Amino acid sequence: MKSAWRLPLLLVLLTLVPVVAGSLRLLELAGGPQLLPSNPRVDAFPLPVVLHVAAAALYAFLGALQFSARLRRRRPAWHRRAGRVLVAAGLVVAVSALWMTLSYPDAPGGGLLWGVRLVVGSAMAACLLLGFAAIRRRDIAAHRAWMIRAYALAVAAGTQTFTQGIGEAVFEPADLTTALSVSAGWVINATVAEWAVRRAPVPRRRHVLSRSAA
Ligand code: HEM
Numbered sequence: 001m002k003s004a005w006r007l008p009l010l011l012v013l014l015t016l017v018p019v020v021a022g023s024l025r026l027l028e029l030a031g032g033p034q035l036l037p038s039n040p041r042v043d044a045f046p047l048p049v050v051l052h053v054a055a056a057a058l059y060a061f062l063g064a065l066q067f068s069a070r071l072r073r074r075r076p077a078w079h080r081r082a083g084r085v086l087v088a089a090g091l092v093v094a095v096s097a098l099w100m101t102l103s104y105p106d107a108p109g110g111g112l113l114w115g116v117r118l119v120v121g122s123a124m125a126a127c128l129l130l131g132f133a134a135i136r137r138r139d140i141a142a143h144r145a146w147m148i149r150a151y152a153l154a155v156a157a158g159t160q161t162f163t164q165g166i167g168e169a170v171f172e173p174a175d176l177t178t179a180l181s182v183s184a185g186w187v188i189n190a191t192v193a194e195w196a197v198r199r200a201p202v203p204r205r206r207h208v209l210s211r212s213a214a
Contacts, residue, residue: 004070011064011151014158019060022053041104048099055092056154062086063151083147087132093154094125109182110175116183124153145197152193153186160185 024035029046042049062082065071072079098121101107101114109116131146160182167181 004068007067008064011067011155012061015056015060015064015155016158017161018157019053019057022049022057026050026053041100041107045103048096048103051092052096052100055089055096056157059086059089059093059151060155060158062089063154066147066151083135087128090128090150090154091125094121094128097121097124108175109179112176113179113182116179116186120153120156120186124150127153148196149190149193152189152196156185156189158185159188163188 021036025039025042028034028036029042029050063086066079066082066086097117101117101121107114127146127150131143131150134140134142134146163184164178164181167177167184171177171181
């Protein structure tokens with residue numbers, strides 16, 4: 001496999017479990033077989049989860065492609081068009097996550113996870129808006145940093161498959177265990193994102209950057 005596609009492929013693989021689980025939930029809500037454990041909150045009020053899963057699948061897949069340096073270089077117009085779709089899809093993911101957090105009662109994880117989800121959902125929306133504002137003023141370094149952060153927070157849904165699996169295997173089931181193991185996924189991804197942002201600095205401003213290349 002060409003190294004240009006290694007990172008996008010890894011990112012798609014990371015989110016495979018939550019995206020497949022979400023697709024099965026959508027299938028079930030559309031009248032198909034019930035293949036997942038039932039979620040009473042989703043059964044009672046499915047609209048936000050439908051928006052959340054559809055936008056998250058698009059955001060996770062299309063977002064992974066934006067990490068291909070070759071695609072960015074060779075198809076700048078594609079990067080720009082896909083980026084606009086991604087900002088919209090990412091905002092739907094973040095806003096629907098906040099909507100579910102505020103409207104779904106008694107979700108596992110208790111008050112701690114409730115608070116963390118409010119912080120993460122708001123932070124993801126803020127990163128997207130800051131990344132969009134940065135590219136409008138041609139600040140590539142800031143655009144790259146905010147978009148990496150937004151994507152990392154979203155695809156923590158994949159990292160949480162591992163952290164929750166470990167949490168459930170090692171500790172007794174409890175709200176605190178759930179809150180800590182889910183939050184660990186966001187902490188890990190946010191840490192990796194900060195490492196990536198600092199790893200390959202880009203000049204704060206590229207005055208010569210043409211509009212089409214942005
Ligand atoms: C690629 C990104 C994401 C994917 C693929 C994803 C996937 C999913 C899926 C499949 C569900 C439905 C669970 C079920 O049917 O029982 C769900 C629920 C939920 N997600 Fe996400 N999600 C993502 C990002 C986020 C983010 C960034 C947040 C931030 C707070 C979030 C918060 C929530 C909340 C609050 C619920 C409802 C939990 C419940 O009450 O059962 N998600 N997500």
